[in-house]
Amino acid sequence: xxxxxxxxxxxxxxxxxxxxxxxxxxxxxxxxxxxxxxxxxxxxxxxxxxxxxxxxxxxxxxxxxxxxxxxxxxxxxxxxxxxxxxxxxxxxxxxxxxxxxxxxxxxxxxxxxxxxxxxxxxxxxxxxxxxxxxxxxxxxxxxxxxxxxxxxxxxxxxxxxxxxxxxxxxxxxxxxxxxxxxxxxxxxxxxxxxxxxxxxxxxxxxxxxxxxxxxxxxxxxxxxxxxxxxxxxxxxxxxxxxxxxxxxxxxxxxxxxxxxxxxxxxxxxxxxxxxxxxxxxxxxxxxxxxxxxxxxxxxxxxxxxxxxxxxxxxxxxxxxxxxxxxxxxxxxxxxxxxxxxxxxxxxxxxxxxxxxxxxxxxxxxxxxxxxxxxxxxxxxxxxxxxxxxxxxxxxxxxxxxxxxxxxxxxxxxxxxxxxxxxxxxxxxxxxxxxxxxxxxxxxxxxxxxxxxxxxxxxxxxxxxxxxxxxxxxxxxxxxxxxxxxxxxxxxxxxxxxxxxxxxxxxxxxxxxxxxxxxxxxxxxxxxxxxxxxxxxxxxxxxxxxxxxxxxxxxxxxxxxxxxxxxxxxxxxxxxxxxxxxxxxxxxxxxxxxxxxxxxxxxxxxxxxxxxxxxxxxxxxxxxxxxxxxxxxxxxxxxxxxxxxxxxxxxxxxxxxxxxxxxxxxxxxxxxxxxxxxxxxxxx
DNA sequence: ATTCGGACGGCC
DNA sequence: GCCGTCCGAATT
Numbered sequence: 001x002x003x004x005x006x007x008x009x010x011x012x013x014x015x016x017x018x019x020x021x022x023x024x025x026x027x028x029x030x031x032x033x034x035x036x037x038x039x040x041x042x043x044x045x046x047x048x049x050x051x052x053x054x055x056x057x058x059x060x061x062x063x064x065x066x067x068x069x070x071x072x073x074x075x076x077x078x079x080x081x082x083x084x085x086x087x088x089x090x091x092x093x094x095x096x097x098x099x100x101x102x103x104x105x106x107x108x109x110x111x112x113x114x115x116x117x118x119x120x121x122x123x124x125x126x127x128x129x130x131x132x133x134x135x136x137x138x139x140x141x142x143x144x145x146x147x148x149x150x151x152x153x154x155x156x157x158x159x160x161x162x163x164x165x166x167x168x169x170x171x172x173x174x175x176x177x178x179x180x181x182x183x184x185x186x187x188x189x190x191x192x193x194x195x196x197x198x199x200x201x202x203x204x205x206x207x208x209x210x211x212x213x214x215x216x217x218x219x220x221x222x223x224x225x226x227x228x229x230x231x232x233x234x235x236x237x238x239x240x241x242x243x244x245x246x247x248x249x250x251x252x253x254x255x256x257x258x259x260x261x262x263x264x265x266x267x268x269x270x271x272x273x274x275x276x277x278x279x280x281x282x283x284x285x286x287x288x289x290x291x292x293x294x295x296x297x298x299x300x301x302x303x304x305x306x307x308x309x310x311x312x313x314x315x316x317x318x319x320x321x322x323x324x325x326x327x328x329x330x331x332x333x334x335x336x337x338x339x340x341x342x343x344x345x346x347x348x349x350x351x352x353x354x355x356x357x358x359x360x361x362x363x364x365x366x367x368x369x370x371x372x373x374x375x376x377x378x379x380x381x382x383x384x385x386x387x388x389x390x391x392x393x394x395x396x397x398x399x400x401x402x403x404x405x406x407x408x409x410x411x412x413x414x415x416x417x418x419x420x421x422x423x424x425x426x427x428x429x430x431x432x433x434x435x436x437x438x439x440x441x442x443x444x445x446x447x448x449x450x451x452x453x454x455x456x457x458x459x460x461x462x463x464x465x466x467x468x469x470x471x472x473x474x475x476x477x478x479x480x481x482x483x484x485x486x487x488x489x490x491x492x493x494x495x496x497x498x499x500x501x502x503x504x505x506x507x508x509x510x511x512x513x514x515x516x517x518x519x520x521x522x523x524x525x526x527x528x529x530x531x532x533x534x535x536x537x538x539x540x541x542x543x544x545x546x547x548x549x550x551x552x553x554x555x556x557x558x559x560x561x562x563x564x565x566x567x568x569x570x571x572x573x574x575x576x577x578x579x580x581x582x583x584x585x586x587x588x589x590x591x592x593x594x595x596x597x598x599x600x601x602x603x604x605x606x607x608x609x610x611x612x613x614x615x616x617x618x619x620x621x622x623x624x625x626x627x628x629x630x631x632x633x634x635x636x637x638x639x640x641x642x643x644x645x646x647x648x649x650x651x652x653x654x655x656x657x658x659x660x661x662x663x664x665x666x667x668x669x670x671x672x673x674x675x676x677x678x679x680x681x682x683x
Numbered sequence: 684a685t686t687c688g689g690a691c692g693g694c695c
Numbered sequence: 696g697c698c699g700t701c702c703g704a705a706t707t
Contacts, residue, residue: 051695057696064695087694088698104695669691669696 040110043073046098049111052126053086053093054141058659059667061139064093065102067110076111079119079126081151083112094121094144118156120148120271122288124326129286131321136677137604137658138311146307147286149256152264160265160274164250169220170213175205181353189214189294189329192221195351196323198341199333200581202355203364203554204521207333208241211296214331215277216245223293223328224276228285228315230302232257233499237517238279238298246277254280254287282307285318295319296331301338301547302513306680314680316340335554335581336547339592342585343599354582363558366577367394368568391526391563395480395507398524398561399487403506405518405525407552408476409532410493410511419458419466426456426466476528477509492516512548521557530566530573540681542572546584549576596627598678602651604658605682606642607634608673612665613642616673619661623650643682 050063066084068076076082080095090112102108121144129143136143169190176182181197188195201207211227218225229235235253242251252266252275269275273290280287282305285295297305297316305315316332323330330350332341344350355363369390398404419426426435428446435444435453443454444466457464473493481489484507492498493511501508503520510516512533533545553562553576566573575584593600606613613631622628625647631640646654655677662672 048695053695055694055696057694060694060696066695084695087696089696102695106695108695666696667692 040067041070042110043068043070043076045073046100048099048102048108049076049082049095050097050099051082051084051093051111052096052121052140052144053084053091054144055086055091056139056141057666058139058672059663061133061141061663063096065099065104065108067108068098069110072111072114075114075117077117077119078123079121080117081115081120083115085109085112094126094148096121096123096126116151116153116156118268118271120151120267120288122271124292124322125286125288127325128318128322131325132313132318133311134652134659135317135321135655136311136313137655137662137675142310143286143313146283146309146313149263149267149283150260152261155261155265155268158265160269160272161249163274163276166220166222167216167246167250170216170245174213175210176213178202178359179353179355181351185331185351185353186213186217189217190220192223192293194293194323194327194329196330196344196349197332197353198337198345198350199331199353200337200355201333201335201554202360203335203550203579204556204558204560205355205363205554206241207298207335208238209245211238211298211331211333212241212245214294214296215242215251218294218329219246219250219277221293222291224289224291225278225294225296226284226287226289226292226319226322227277227279227294227296227298228282228305228319229279229298230304231281233497234298235279235281236499242277242279249275251275251277251279254278254284256281256283282315285313285315285322292322292326292328294329294331295323296333299334299336299547299551300332300341301334301336301543303680310674312676312679314678317678320344334547335550336543337581337585338547339543339585339589340599342582342589345582346586346589352582360579364553364556364560364562364579366553366562366564366579368564368566368573368577370568388565391528391565392483394524394561394563395526396484398522399484399505399507400523401505402503402520402523402557403501403508403518405515405522405552405555406476406480406507406509406528407512407515407526407549408473408509408528410473419461419463427459428453429456429459473509473511477507480507480509490516510552512552515552515555518555518557522555522560523557524560525553525556525562527552527562527564527566530564530570534566534570534572538681543584543588546572546575546581550579550581596645600648602646602648602654602678604644604654604675604677605679606631606644606658606673606675607639609638609671610640612671612673613640615670616658616661616665617642619664620644621657621660622646623653623657625650626654 047068049066049068051066052063076095078095078097082093082095083090084093125147129140129147133140133143173183173186176186185195185197215225229238235255239253252269254266270278271288276290278287278289297319300316307313345352369388395404428435430449430451435446443452444456445452473491477489477491488506490498490506491509492514497514498516500517508516527549556562564573564576606616623646627645629643631642634641658675665672
């Protein structure tokens with residue numbers, strides 16, 4: 001600190017004697033120093049380093065040229081981390097290119113220091129970061145912070161393992177053979193081709209085996225594979241499957257919760273080309289896999305794939321960007337098909353890979369007991385609990401042969417009430433919003449319009465009785481345990497997620513997304529209180545509900561039975577009964593097209609102080625056909641949100657307009673706003 | 684004449 | 696963002 005403040009008195013030459021000339025300023029003291037000292041030795045070959053400096057400012061988000069001192073000629077390689085003097089401070093940056101000359105008019109400041117000669121930012125990833133930043137109207141610096149993990153010097157000193165020979169191609173297509181287009185996809189990968197597919201993975205299927213085989217086929221052609229999953233639990237499972245299919249040491253798992261040292265060591269093994277098959281959570285989408293042959297994403301509807309930090313890129317989009325740029329193969333796989341995946345199929349970019357209907361029917365039977373079941377129930381347990389007779393019987397029968405999964409919505413998930421006779425959600429007569437009871441003795445109140453409703457009666461059946469439908473996994477477990485003495489009950493929810501259960505009979509109560517895998521599949525699966533999930537006031541409720549039910553139901557063993565408790569007329573439950581993820585996604589895609597929502601349109605939101613949002617809006621040079629909605633108060637602080645929608649043909653222009661408006665604001669020292677392109681939720 | 688501070692422009 | 700420069704106002 002004292003040193004910095006002394007620069008003016010001419011101590012800089014003493015600090016960096018051989019660089020004094022390049023670091024010249026107009027001050028007389030330094031001018032004297034310049035003539036007194038020998039010229040700095042600059043690298044003979046490619047003396048210019050183009051550097052991406054880690055500055056958060058939108059208008060400075062471009063490479064800056066620096067002189068390469070001769071001492072750094074060999075270490076300041078493209079991809080290396082460096083320290084540079086920028087705006088009077090020492091900042092981190094990456095060399096992206098070495099050049100013979102610079103377009104910069106003025107004198108080039110020398111690089112201050114090469115932090116490490118390890119080329120951690122490969123040209124492909126630098127290019128990817130630029131494309132992702134452009135798509136999401138953000139800065140390259142922000143993307144690089146997501147793409148390159150923090151350095152760990154000790155991990156860097158250790159060598160990475162030697163690269164291995166490609167494994168042999170799979171002997172046969174294994175589980176892929178059952179799928180229409182499955183064997184052809186696998187064979188194309190093994191040939192080193194670049195097939196692109198959307199795969200609706202069927203029920204009672206080990207998806208990790210499918211993905212591991214795709215990796216092996218790709219690796220057998222001598223190419224790299226990159227596969228992203230939503231969370232650590234999926235990663236552990238996939239890790240095991242890859243070890244089984246590829247053998248040990250041929251792949252690596254990248255995830256933030258490895259800790260800094262292991263994480264960086266794994267990253268380096270990838271960057272150095274020691275390992276060519278990479279699996280990981282969302283940050284791994286940027287992994288510098290050599291000679292990329294396949295990118296794949298599992299369960300792309302899971303919102304964990306949406307990065308919460310600016311510029312909020314989505315794993316699927318990052319991977320597809322890589323597939324576009326490198327021309328490699330791509331696989332979007334899940335039990336559910338997202339609207340975005342449906343769009344890839346619709347445009348012909350990807351081919352669908354599906355399980356023939358006949359095989360689906362052999363593997364699973366999904367039933368939604370009609371409302372009549374509830375009325376006819378004589379079984380006191382079935383009436384008192386939320387489990388109609390058919391579900392209770394399925395549970396009982398399942399328990400004679402193995403574990404039964406009971407999915408129940410999370411407590412407090414949608415704290416609305418339901419009619420205790422017909423189970424319809426209690427709705428406000430004025431606005432149809434969900435009703436809730438703030439306290440045990442307080443009157444009902446609408447969550448949307450806040451109207452009090454002391455004399456409610458059910459619009460459907462006229463019933464006056466209410467139940468608090470959110471029983472929660474704990475009470476569900478207690479109820480079921482009492483009804484089945486001697487059967488072990490296990491709960492998996494929230495903090496205490498159970499990864500797997502064995503084949504012995506047990507009641508496994510889980511909240512959505514926390515379902516343990518059963519080693520031999522569940523004998524049966526019950527989905528309780530499905531209307532609660534559907535009652536969530538969210539735009540993507542239907543898709544998200546179906547995805548969670550398909551994921552839970554898929555855990556049955558072949559020939560297993562699934563009972564979903566809810567309104568059998570509801571289109572989402574019908575899609576579940578028919579096991580039709582593709583049809584549901586196509587219908588949703590059509591609806592989104594009509595309402596000009598992504599993926600058929602490009603949507604962006606601007607959030608911030610009203611003045612800042614208005615300021616950015618004024619600077620926007622929007623492409624023709626852009627709709628401007630709002631601004632509308634968000635309810636948080638004093639912030640407002642502006643929504644922009646452009647036809648897909650103008651998607652790039654919309655992002656570009658946003659970026660340049662933000663840059664213009666930033667250059668004028670005015671506050672920028674939060675920009676989200678195609679946000680997962682509008683909230 | 685000298686010092687202080689706030690605004691502004693540039694950042695290689 | 697931060698630093699350096701410039702210029703006007705306050706201070707000796």
